[in-house]
Amino acid sequence: MASKLITIIAGVGPGTGAAxxxxxxxxxxxxxxxxxxxxxxxLVEEINKSGGKAVGISADISDEASVKKAFGQIAEEFGGEVACAAAVFNASGKFVRKPFLELSPSDFATGYAVSGHGAFLFSQSTLPLLLRSVDQSPQYPPTLIFTGATASLKGGAQMSSFAAGKFALRALAQSLGREFGPKGVHVAHAIIDGVIDIPRTKEWLQGAGPDAKISADAIADAYWFLHTQHRSCFTNEIDIRPFVEKW
Amino acid sequence: MASKLITIIAGVGPGTGAAxxxxxxxxxxxxxxxxxxxxxxxLVEEINKSGGKAVGISADISDEASVKKAFGQIAEEFGGEVACAAAVFNASGKFVRKPFLELSPSDFATGYAVSGHGAFLFSQSTLPLLLRSVDQSPQYPPTLIFTGATASLKGGAQMSSFAAGKFALRALAQSLGREFGPKGVHVAHAIIDGVIDIPRTKEWLQGAGPDAKISADAIADAYWFLHTQHRSCFTNEIDIRPFVEKW
Amino acid sequence: MASKLITIIAGVGPGTGAAxxxxxxxxxxxxxxxxxxxxxxxLVEEINKSGGKAVGISADISDEASVKKAFGQIAEEFGGEVACAAAVFNASGKFVRKPFLELSPSDFATGYAVSGHGAFLFSQSTLPLLLRSVDQSPQYPPTLIFTGATASLKGGAQMSSFAAGKFALRALAQSLGREFGPKGVHVAHAIIDGVIDIPRTKEWLQGAGPDAKISADAIADAYWFLHTQHRSCFTNEIDIRPFVEKW
Amino acid sequence: MASKLITIIAGVGPGTGAAxxxxxxxxxxxxxxxxxxxxxxxLVEEINKSGGKAVGISADISDEASVKKAFGQIAEEFGGEVACAAAVFNASGKFVRKPFLELSPSDFATGYAVSGHGAFLFSQSTLPLLLRSVDQSPQYPPTLIFTGATASLKGGAQMSSFAAGKFALRALAQSLGREFGPKGVHVAHAIIDGVIDIPRTKEWLQGAGPDAKISADAIADAYWFLHTQHRSCFTNEIDIRPFVEKW
Structure with missing residues (x-):
């Protein structure tokens, strides 16, 4: 019997990850x-109650031992031969914005810790499971999606920590796309250019009118679309922004 | 009664347009x-037979009078108040590739005639119909999609005519996205980076393995996805290429 | 005796061209x-009086016959075997900015007429003269420079005419760079991102402090630098903006 | 008396740094x-003998303590109030290219260690000295230049470590340009797209003809040009490649 295909999502919070x-x-x-x-x-409870299956794992994606342990738990839960239909890297480091000369080395390292090192650890752990899925002729090509931001394309003033991490993440996504695309794994990078509509941002953009904040469900639709693309027709980069956004 | 929403596609051939x-x-x-x-x-016959409704109109999209006449026919067919759910500009000028110093002025103008002037005429004719649709609270945001190519991003040697047109098309798409996005019209530009699998390309890329050519149906899926995106989550540019493509 | 090398500049006004x-x-x-x-x-008088040699030619760079006539005058003045050290395309069409649906077809065509068609005519006329210079082992590689703008990279709202032209110009510059670079002609595209300090802009950006407008002489220094680059070290694209510019 | 202005170059080897x-x-x-x-x-000996002044300092640019010590030596040598005319970050991490799944975490970290963390340390150490120079109305705007590569723009297959570092470096350069440009410091990023002609690359590109490898002296000319640009006319990004290079 073929291994059951699973999806792994790193960086689950109230917004994109949950959706x-x-x-x-x-x-x-x-x-x-x-x-x-x-x-x-x-969310785990909600999914399990509504007929799905969800497993929550506490992990620090920027810590090698923690990631190793997490994937050990996955193997225990789903078997050592488990294969992956999709993996979504949605983690983001702490957002540091201050004058450059006031940044400590660890402030600056914050962006890269998650978006660079963490994305590397996540990719190395999930790619073998995604490749395993290729061999099982799945309905949709196995997919590895990275969540980027406006700062993936543009380094703004006082944004060097966050931008350095997000640029590095995009480099990784491109490099993996070129190496693993021909092996049948769809690697995609999404540039989320706007504020996501979650409880924490409720007071933001008041007065900008309805739908000025991005629906996390709509992002999830986009990620699902990427996952279902035919392998002759991979999208490697997609931008997402509200209709009112200046860009 | 609200006007019936229609879709208008310019540049229908055996590949993307038909799909x-x-x-x-x-x-x-x-x-x-x-x-x-x-x-x-x-194709018109096929769609009409299978329960859909299709109307074919012969038009030279780069000719103002011809475009005017075509949209007159649309008004006759669907009523003067017809509104548009989606408009797809898929036309491409004749592809001219030769040493720059051998290009005649009309060779060079070929790319722009369709991708610049033609796209302008099509946009001016469809945007009023798309805006009309906004007022009718349609299920999906009215959508204007332009088909680009590798040459939309990179001007290759001996490709100045084609690239100048495709670059101009991208400029138009960006400009319209910024002007009409806030009015509720989704403007998107798709970069098709590869060979589309149609009868004419049957002999191409032999030996590159299965799915090395882009499925036109998969492009159509992508365009439909763009059309159905929530307005808080518009994608303005998407790239599409086979998993084996170098880029 | 080797032909004397000349420089040809299209689009001479009080700013960049004159400098x-x-x-x-x-x-x-x-x-x-x-x-x-x-x-x-x-300016012709000024240069001739100060020991240089300048010839002024009235030409509409977007008109084939006018361009042909102008290069005929050049051949008369400098001989049929004249070679070119540098050619600078600094012309820009009339700047049209209005709501897209208010653009006439000729409004839209304005940008391309000069930046697309005009640049094509200028390139076809100067490249043979630049190639002729390659054979004469000149001190600096013969150079063809195109002046771009912010709109070369980004199509702003209501800017479709200007942006379509400037995008097309960039496509042409890239294509020529890739075709003629290996033949020894340096093709470069400069993105001027800001307001140039000329009499017409005297009242602009008041309050932005000194040097908030670009010095045309400084642009000229940049173009001269491009011209003097060693052929192992060509710059194909350069951006130029005042230190205070947001970008 | 005003402090004497100095130039600091990190990453001095036989190529760009020495030139x-x-x-x-x-x-x-x-x-x-x-x-x-x-x-x-x-090189220190050569410069000092020929009438210039050079000081060599051994430092690991990716090590905070080492960098701190190095800048302490600079203060000892030139005084605590020394100001900087130019600072050039030319260091590059070890180049690691292997299949992604064979990379160790420290392999992957290699690129960022120098191009991210090292560039951060260098920038934080030199910017105060560059700002000090602004106050002294120097002949040329104080300048901070970062050396990038092809991988600054494109993440190639098996290049994730190097590209992640170079992308992060570009993010830093952009961010600093936007923060310190308005303060009078010129921040520029150079994309060196080709092989530099040094003893180690002597056997490379044989058969590509003369000048197929980049002259390090020509890069130095470009960096000097960047340094001498007027502050109304800053170039923030420049590409450099041999005339024969495909790009």
Missing amino acids: VARKFAKTYPVVLMARNPSNYDS | VARKFAKTYPVVLMARNPSNYDS | VARKFAKTYPVVLMARNPSNYDS | VARKFAKTYPVVLMARNPSNYDS
Whole structure:
């Protein structure tokens, strides 16, 4: 019997991560990773109650031992031969914005820790599972998606830490796309250019009118679309922004 | 009663145009434009027979009078208050590739005639119909999609005519996105980076393995996805290429 | 005797064109082209009086016959075997900015007429003269420079005419760079991102402090630098903006 | 008396670094940094013998303590109030190219260690000295230049480590340009797209003809040009490649 295909999502919070989890959980068992279990506990329960299967794993994606342990738990849960239909890297480091000369070395390293090193660890852990899926002739090409931001394309003033991480993430996505695309894994990078509509941003952009903040569900639809693309027709980069956004 | 929403596709041939027509015809009446009726005749018949509605109109998209006449025919067919759910500009000028010093002025103008001037005429004719649709609270945001190519981003040697047109088309798409996005019209530009799998390209890329040529149906899926995006989550540019493509 | 090398500049006005003319006139005889002789008359006199050699030619760079006539005059003046050290395309069409649906077809065509068609005519006329110079082992590689703008990279709202032209110009520059670079002609595209300090812009950007507008002489220095680059070290694209510019 | 202005170059080897040192040493005392003194010893001697002033400092640019010590030596040598006319970050991490799944975490970190973390340390150490120079109304705007590569724009297959570092470096350069440009410091990023002609590359590109490898002296000319640009006319990004290079 073929291994059951799963989806692994790193960086599950109240916005994109949760919406992607709900969307992919309609088709696949989902593994939700976040540092703090409070970020996924209720969602795991919600998915499991509604007929899906979800497993929450607490992990620091920028810590090698923690990531290793997390993927060990996945193997325990789903078997050592588990294969992956999709993996979504949605983690983001702490956002540091201050005058450059006031940044400590660890402030500057913050962006890269998650978006560079963390994305590397996640990619090395998921790619073998995605490749394993290629061999099983799955319905959709196995897919590795990275969440980027405006700062993936443009380094703004006082944004060097965040931008350095997001630029590095985009470099990784491109490099993996070129290496693993021909092996059948769809690697895509999404540039989310705007504010996502979550409880924390409720007071933001007041007065900008309806739909000025991005619907996390709509992002999840876009990620699902990327996953379902035919391998003759891969999209490697997509931008996403509200209709009112200046860009 | 609200006007019936239609889709208008310029540049219908055996590949992308036909696939997009079939896809959108499942939901909307479609108008198919091409210079030569042989490019759409059998498709119009196919769609009409299978329960959809299609109208073919012969038009030279780079000729103002011809475009005017075509949109007059649309008004006759669907009423003067017809509104548009989607408009797809898929026309491409004759592809001229030769040493720069051997290009005649009209060779060079070939690319722009369709991709610049033609896209302008098409946009000016469809945008009022797309805006009309905004007022009718349609299920999906009205959408204007332009088909680009590798040459939209890079001017290769001996490719100045084609690239100048495709660059100009991208400029138009960006400008319209910024002007009409906030008015509720989704403007998107797709970069098709590869060879499309149609009868004419049957002998191409032999030996590159299966799915090395882009499935036109998969492009149509992507265009439909763009059309169905929520307005808080517009994608303005998408790239599409086979998994084996170098880029 | 080797033909004397000349520099040809299209689009000479009070800003970049005049400054480039003064700079290159220190080394080469210069041909100044503009539609209106009032744009170059006093400059031609100034250069000739100060020991240089300048010839002014009235030409509409977007008109084939006019361009042909102008290059006929050049051949008469400098001999049929004249070779070119540098050619600078600095012409820009009339700047049209209005709501897209209010553009007439000829409004839209304005940008391309000069930046697309005009640049094509200028390139076809100067490249043979630049190639001729390659054979004469000149001190600096023969150079063809195109002046771009912010709109070369970004199509702003209501800017479709200007941006379509400037995008097309960039496509042409890239294509020529790739075709003629290996033949020894340096093709470069400069993105001027800001307001140039000329009499017409005197009242602009008041309050932005000193040097908030670009010095035309500094642009000329940049163009001269491009011209003097070693052929192992060509710059194909350069951006130029005041230190205070947001970008 | 105003402090004497100096130039600091990190990453001095036989190519770009040495050429930049020779060029800037004609005008400023130069500080040459490299891990291994053998990389600068003979050059320091050469410059000092020929009437310039050069100081070599052994430092690991990716190590905070080492960088701190190096800048302490600079203060000892030139005084605590020394100001900087130019600072050039030319260091590059070890180049790692292998299949992604064979990369160790430290392999992947290699690119960022120098191009990200090292560039951060260098920037934080030199910017105060560059800002100090602004107050002294120097002849040329103080300038901070970063050396990038083809991989600054494109993440190739098996190039994730190097590209992630170079992308991060570009993000830093953009961010600093936007923060410190308005303060009068010129920040520029150079994309060196080709093989530099040094002893180590002597056997490379045989058969590509003369000047197929980039002259390091020509790069130094470009860096000097960037340094001498008027502040109304800053170039923030420049590409450099041999005339024969495909791009």
